[in-house]
Amino acid sequence: MTNNAPSPKIRIRGLRKSFGSKHILRGIDLDVGVGESVVVIGGSGTGKSVLLKCILGILDPDEGTIEIDGKEVTSLSRRDRETVMHKFGMLFQGAALFDSLPVWENVAFGLLQVDRMGRDEAKQKAIETLAQVGLGADVADLSPAELSGGMQKRVGLARAIARRPEILFFDEPTTGLDPIMADVINDLIAHSVRELGASAISITHDMASARKIADRVTMLYKGELIWDGNVADIDASGNAYVDQFINGHAEGPIELDVRAA
Numbered sequence: 001m002t003n004n005a006p007s008p009k010i011r012i013r014g015l016r017k018s019f020g021s022k023h024i025l026r027g028i029d030l031d032v033g034v035g036e037s038v039v040v041i042g043g044s045g046t047g048k049s050v051l052l053k054c055i056l057g058i059l060d061p062d063e064g065t066i067e068i069d070g071k072e073v074t075s076l077s078r079r080d081r082e083t084v085m086h087k088f089g090m091l092f093q094g095a096a097l098f099d100s101l102p103v104w105e106n107v108a109f110g111l112l113q114v115d116r117m118g119r120d121e122a123k124q125k126a127i128e129t130l131a132q133v134g135l136g137a138d139v140a141d142l143s144p145a146e147l148s149g150g151m152q153k154r155v156g157l158a159r160a161i162a163r164r165p166e167i168l169f170f171d172e173p174t175t176g177l178d179p180i181m182a183d184v185i186n187d188l189i190a191h192s193v194r195e196l197g198a199s200a201i202s203i204t205h206d207m208a209s210a211r212k213i214a215d216r217v218t219m220l221y222k223g224e225l226i227w228d229g230n231v232a233d234i235d236a237s238g239n240a241y242v243d244q245f246i247n248g249h250a251e252g253p254i255e256l257d258v259r260a261a
Contacts, residue, residue, distance in 0.1 A: 089165035
């Protein structure tokens with residue numbers, strides 16, 4: 001029988017990564033569909049950031065495969081890998097803006113450096129993209145230091161979507177924000193992903209964020225994905241680890257590392 005199911009945008013199989021004797025990822029299998037938003041939840045130190053860095057090509061996995069649009073990318077040359085990465089947009093945890101550049105050049109960084117767009121056209125595109133995240137043209141010539149944390153996060157999101165990427169990555173997108181601004185950012189992320197028709201992978205421990213931006217949620221614990229399902233089903237997961245995490249209970253099967261660093 002022919003399988004007519006569409007191929008996933010991202011397909012990960014058997015992904016393993018260790019640092020010395022510390023096993024971080026222990027055989028991860030994960031699919032992200034075209035236009036699907038997947039949120040990886042889990043506590044600090046569970047391997048979420050390492051998973052993201054392996055997909056982005058920042059870290060090389062020890063074992064396993066990562067396919068983007070059906071192409072295995074872990075063994076590509078640097079040049080071919082860069083071509084794949086042009087499909088990506090990334091919102092970093094701390095916005096990670098360039099302090100020496102005005103806001104518009106931060107937003108237009110990929111347009112200028114990758115697409116070689118002229119500066120006037122790139123600035124206009126940056127201003128249009130800033131408008132999409134609720135910022136006016138008056139902020140374009142400001143420096144990042146002149147912006148609040150919430151505004152910096154919006155600029156980071158504008159930079160992530162400026163080139164209209166096919167795949168978006170969000171690293172703890174609401175860290176450091178008050179609850180109201182966090183909700184604003186979540187709404188902007190959800191809208192941006194839908195408007196672009198992009199696939200998205202987010203990592204977070206913020207369940208309010210996960211509920212707002214996810215189509216599907218998967219939980220990472222001790223380097224393994226222990227639950228995967230629609231965001232609407234998470235409160236009835238039947239998984240004791242998931243229940244403890246999403247409800248923030250101290251008691252439960254999750255082992256907390258309380259040793260001093």
